[in-house]
Amino acid sequence: MSAVWSLFTTFLQIGLLSIGGGYAIIPLIQEQVVERAGWVSEKVFTDIITISQMTPGPLAVNTSTFVGLQIAGVPGAVAATVGCVLCGVALSLALYRFFNRHRESAYVFEVLGGLKAASLGLIVSAAATILLLAFFGTGAPTLEAAPDWAALAVFAASLFALRKWKVNPVLLMVVTGGLGVLVYLRPLP
């Protein structure tokens, strides 16, 4: 019981403090889970991040599930995951309702406009990181790095299909995943 409760409260804190999401919150999770609670080792934490990149779902949710499972089985995983998403969802709903209720206010209108523009800028930033990862295999390539021409071709074809025919996004994920096997899977020696 106490392990499940402390999983819940720890991940409640992580959820509350993780504004922005993505890889910016890795140090925050690491501090709470590895250094303070000592639930998993540094090595396991690195593995969690690797697995998180290979499975669907947000990093914070994946980490909470994994750590919860290790510490207290399925109840632990559920407690940690619920704790992790609770604050964000509650605050999102509250802010959204606030904006809707005060839609006529000039302040609300302008601030929402600013948030829209700023978060679009942040999405562009995330897109740039993903493009670098896809084309160079690293978020910070050197000037001499050779791009992955196959990835560039798949990207260009996907974007064309999206703009021209509005291809279903899930279908696109399945097809590009399949292309990945054709292009990158080397036959075993």
Place this chain on the structure above:
Amino acid sequence: MESKKPYLWLLGINLFISTFTFGGGYVVVPMIRRYFVEQKRYFTEDELVSMAAVAQSTPGAIAINLSALAGYRVAGVGGAAVSCAAAVLPPLVILGFVSAFYAAFAANAVIAAVLKGMQAGVAALIVDLVIDMCGMILKERSPLLTAMIPCAFFASFVLDVNVALILAVCCLLCAGRVLFGRRMNR
């Protein structure tokens, strides 16, 4: 307005979307656009941008927050609860499964190849979304908002400024503009 709330549809669509959310939470935005805006017409693209902005400005994962907001918009608090549970379930189950033998999983060449291919697809999905969203903000013909997109990008991507700080500064700038505008009119 439908009299029966589409809880089942919300449950199914969120399970489906969440299962295919590889490569970061932002992929959820084009997915929600496809099913909620283009297919079911529950809300407009402009509302989606507002929701995405709210989901990003509050703590937690943007994917989960946005699913909850879309569910709320369609069917109230019950819809938000259903959507949120459905968005969390696939990663929970998949990770529970994977964590049992994660060493073998991480070393699997087929999975690595699939993910490498998907990366290019994810990049295309997000660039497609960005093109349409930029068009929407440019249509408002506000120099301040138009300048904010590249500035937020530059601050985040090049200068690595904290996301919360970028959002707060943009809020203050817009609130300041209202205050300043009122003084000028007085």
